Amino acid sequence: MALRAEYHLGCAALPLVGVAAAVPDAEIDLAISPGMSDRPRFTVRVLGDAETVAAVEAEFERTPFVGECRRIVREGDATRYSIRPGTSMAEQLGDHLDNLDDLRALYETATHIERIRATPTGWVQTGRFADRAAFDELREFWQRNTDFRLRKLTRVGDDAGDGFGTGIDADDGDGLTDAQREAIRTAYRLGYFEIPRTATLDDVAAELGISASSCSERLRRAQTHLVETHVGSEAPLAGQPP
Structure with a gap:
């Protein structure tokens, strides 16, 4: 039974959380390029007016996480960037996670992260999971390492208007x-x-x-x-x- 979950990862060391904290008016969504690179490329979408976007770009220049930043396109209030990290995964998160190899393995399993939003307190992720076991594996990893808060857990359905699906029944685990x-x-x-x-x-x-x-x-x-x-x-x- 496929599931979709939305959850908050309360970790200030996650990429671009510091930027979101410095510019709380901005909405910052990011996607991580697939692969095993220790410095994967990020695609970042910033939603905000010109002043907010300028403030975010100034923070990009200040944060050690952003090594190279290239503006791709500006469409209305949305600006997209391509970012190559200036720090490795180990440098960014090594002091905050018990096992980086476990983190890499999590995202090679039956899991598809559909959305990541950087907030002043951490990341809000939306992910699709092949079954309850795949979700529990991710949940237990983050519970060991940070403040994990589940916001929504649903069964994937084709007829759901909000894109999440039908609710989880108690007897589903x-x-x-x-x-x-x-x-x-x-x-x-x-x-x-x-x-x-x-x-x-x-x-x-x-x-x-x-x-x-x-x-x-x-x-x-x-x-x-x-x-x-x-x-x-x-x-x-x-x-x-x-």
Whole structure:
């Protein structure tokens, strides 16, 4: 079952996030050329008036990430650029990710990234995944390395007017890691979610054999994922307009 997901990657080291933070009025979309190059070429679309575009171009000159920048075309409020990075993937992200080879492998699997938008707080990506396992692999990688926030997860359908498809039913899988699922089930069984509670966080942690802080983190991640996937959130991301 093919899925489409929209999610936020909260990492300031991702390319052009600094530019988006410096010029928050600009909309900055980017695409990465395929291949294994450690400095792949980027195609960037900037949406904004002449003053906003000039501010973005000034930031392009300041940021070490932009090695070479060439304006391709200006059409209305949209300006397109071709950018060759001035820093390698390792130099840009190496201190922020646990394994760059895992990152490269992620995007060679059954995944197609359809859109990337640089925001003041990270990237918002829209991607198509061959199945739930492919999506979970990407989600778990980014959860290990940064603030991953799922914004929308849908089943791909041909009749969807918004281009996303039909909604995911609860019985299609919860999307939790095994550790998160065990933690939330244990908490429920012990009465952690009862009103009033019949078990403390320490009780749940002891049952799982982990520290209370680790238990708290697992429960928060599990609850956040379940709410975002099955309930959704209308709250805007920090730094973004409502």
